[in-house]
Amino acid sequence: MSSANTMSVPTFGISQPISMDLPSKKDVLLNKSLTETLKSFNCFEASEETSQRVKVLKKLNFLVKKWIHRLTITRIPMGQCVDAGGKLIAFGSYRLGVHSSGSDIDTLVLAPRHVTRMDFFTSFKKILMEDSEVKDLLAVETAFVPIMTLNYSGIDIDLLFARLDLPTVPDTIDLSDDNILKNLDQESVRSLNGCRVAEQLLKQVPNQAAFCETLRAVKLWAKNHGIYSNAMGFFGGITWAILVARTCQLYPNATPSKLIQKVFFVFSTWKWPTPVILKHMEDRFDMKNLNQLVWNPRRNYADKLHMMPIITPSFPEQNSTHNVSRSTLQVIQNEMKETFKVCEDIQKGTSTWKDLLEETNFFCKYKHFIAVSINAETEKEETDFAGFFESRIRQLIQLLERNSQVQTAQVNTRKFKSPGKSQWFIGLEFIQAAKSLDLTEEIKRFKKNIGNQAKEKIGTVQIEAAYVKRSNLINYISAAELKRGKFMKNDTSPEKENADRKRPTTTKSGDAVKKPRTAVNSIGSIPTTF
Structure with a gap:
């Protein structure tokens, strides 16, 4: 490629694309059949369920604001005249637009500095317990990321809490601003991470619609092949999202039908432990405590031991796959290699999307x-x-x-x-x-x-x-x-x-x-x- 051509090629993430090719007629036709196959697997929820999710989030957001207003009145001079705000934010698969019917919603309560985590697990929990729409409420205060889980009007909700060092929390707050992390406790930083990663993912991909449909298919494939679980040493939702996002950066004009094939091509041949990174990382010396959490194998010995480092795109950038072991690395690699062959067959017309996405039997693999x-x-x-x-x-x-x-x-x-x-x-x-x-x-x-x-x-x-x-x-x-x-x-x-x-x-x-x-x-x- 000449220097003139190189200058005209846009950069997505940390490098230029592998290919800028536009979709072919075959790509478009395969994409239509992909969408129909995903529908047959119930990957898309009905409009009624979507409406119910929106209603539930509005109700919970109202409860959050009302709760914070009550606390503001009792703790701030002339508190009845202060609009301290507060906000409920959805993240995870719901924010990325890849949730399916029956899935839960990851949410985060943002509170100003005069509202504490203890308030969240006492007075706000009491409000939820007294709400007739709430069922199966469970609070885990001592978890690495403290959480409440509940079912609200038929929708499963995971509820996190972050106390910001701000007197008020407006609806227009920008969580992508790193400065918002200053003076926060570790639990709040961890709770904010999911929201900040989701926002960065959407910013880093050249085509959000293509990213979302590709991710929807890859997540279904991973679940049906038994390799979707961060806790068990495989990849969780964020990790799969990062891999799909990186593929979108490398093939910015491709349809999901082509991107799926490229995901398995790129990462079945990836030279691990070379890290997967979506954007350049910058040192934040003004936040030394958080800067030490950034994944850096030159500085942190434990980071050198990570087998498949896949780095989150928001500060502090961390490895999303620290649970991967020798066996799970081998299993994931084998699954990707075999699936790439199926993808090639789909392109040739000798296999179908159902062959790729259907559930596989675990017990036939071992004696x-x-x-x-x-x-x-x-x-x-x-x-x-x-x-x-x-x-x-x-x-x-x-x-x-x-x-x-x-x-x-x-x-x-x-x-x-x-x-x-x-x-x-x-x-x-x-x-x-x-x-x-x-x-x-x-x-x-x-x-x-x-x-x-x-x-x-x-x-x-x-x-x-x-x-x-x-x-x-x-x-x-x-x-x-x-x-x-x-x-x-x-x-x-x-x-x-x-x-x-x-x-x-x-x-x-x-x-x-x-x-x-x-x-x-x-x-x-x-x-x-x-």
């Missing part, structure tokens, strides 16, 4: 599993503990990975629920030379870690773990669950397994040799209960 479950005397106790436990399962994956004979450990992101019990399954793949394996110590260490972290939360909860062969899974879950989703073509299919039993291996001379026994015949030493 060996660990079933991990929790039981409690009461349903409430089990439900309260399940969320905490699920967010720690990745720690067991990391312990299993340290065993030299374990090649891959992948947790099924779906939870299997029965009265008083929640259960998860971890698929195991072992190195080819593995003969005998005992994972008792890894399981014991995990249980000990959970006990230390849970403390008073554990109550009557019991943790159980058992080794399960694929042929015995029917004793743990229903046949319908075992058959759920599309069975992928791989070397662990039942047909392949039976063929391997019958077919001996051979030497170069053609002589048959006895196949070595593979792993896990002695993994059963895992205790069933601790």
Whole structure:
């Protein structure tokens, strides 16, 4: 490319695009079929549900303003004459325009400096409890990001709180201004992060409509392929949004039908741990405490250990994938490589969008599993503990990975629920030379870690773990669950397994040799209960 042409090409993010090509007729036709396929998967909510969401947000915004006004009257001289404002802001998938029917809404309460977090969890919580429209209210004050969850008039709401160092909070407040973070507590900074990231994402993409439809499809794909969960070591919604946004920057004129293919092309060949960055990062020396939180592997040793760094675009820029482990990196890479092949087939007309987006079967991928479950005397106790436990399962994956004979450990992101019990399954793949394996110590260490972290939360909860062969899974879950989703073509299919039993291996001379026994015949030493 000549220097003159280079100067005429716009820059999106940190580099110039890979291609400025305009959509072809085939791209447009494929995009129409993509939209129809997404509709068939119920990715778009009905207009009635959209209207209900808007009504709920208006009601909650009114309650926030009324609550702040009451506190202002009691705490500010001549408070009845002061309009301290306050505001409820939606972020996450709802703000990005990629929410689906039945999904929750992430929201943030913005309050002026004379309203505290304690007020939020006491007087505002009381207002919600007295509201007949509110159900299933749960407050978690000690969470890393303190939160209240509730159902308001049929809509699930996640409610965060941020106390700004401002006397009033106007409706026109600009959260993209970094100065708004000055003098805030860490909880408020974390709570603001989701809103600020969502706004930056929309600013960084050249075509918001193309970004939104591409992201909608990629999120559906990730969920149906079992790799959508930040807590379990995969990618969460923000991470997938950043990858799609970066692809939009590299192919600014492409349709979603082309962008989906490019997402898997770019990131199936990405040289990890090279970071994915949407915009240049600048040091903010006027906010030293926050500047130290910025992802910087040259300054912070822990950042050097991140395997797939994907950096949020708002200050303080942080890695959204710090939970990724060796196994989840491998699983994500394999899924992307296989999906890129499907995308190429779609372009050729030999596959359809349904082939790409439909749910896949987890249990056909592995021959060996660990079933991990929790039981409690009461349903409430089990439900309260399940969320905490699920967010720690990745720690067991990391312990299993340290065993030299374990090649891959992948947790099924779906939870299997029965009265008083929640259960998860971890698929195991072992190195080819593995003969005998005992994972008792890894399981014991995990249980000990959970006990230390849970403390008073554990109550009557019991943790159980058992080794399960694929042929015995029917004793743990229903046949319908075992058959759920599309069975992928791989070397662990039942047909392949039976063929391997019958077919001996051979030497170069053609002589048959006895196949070595593979792993896990002695993994059963895992205790069933601790």
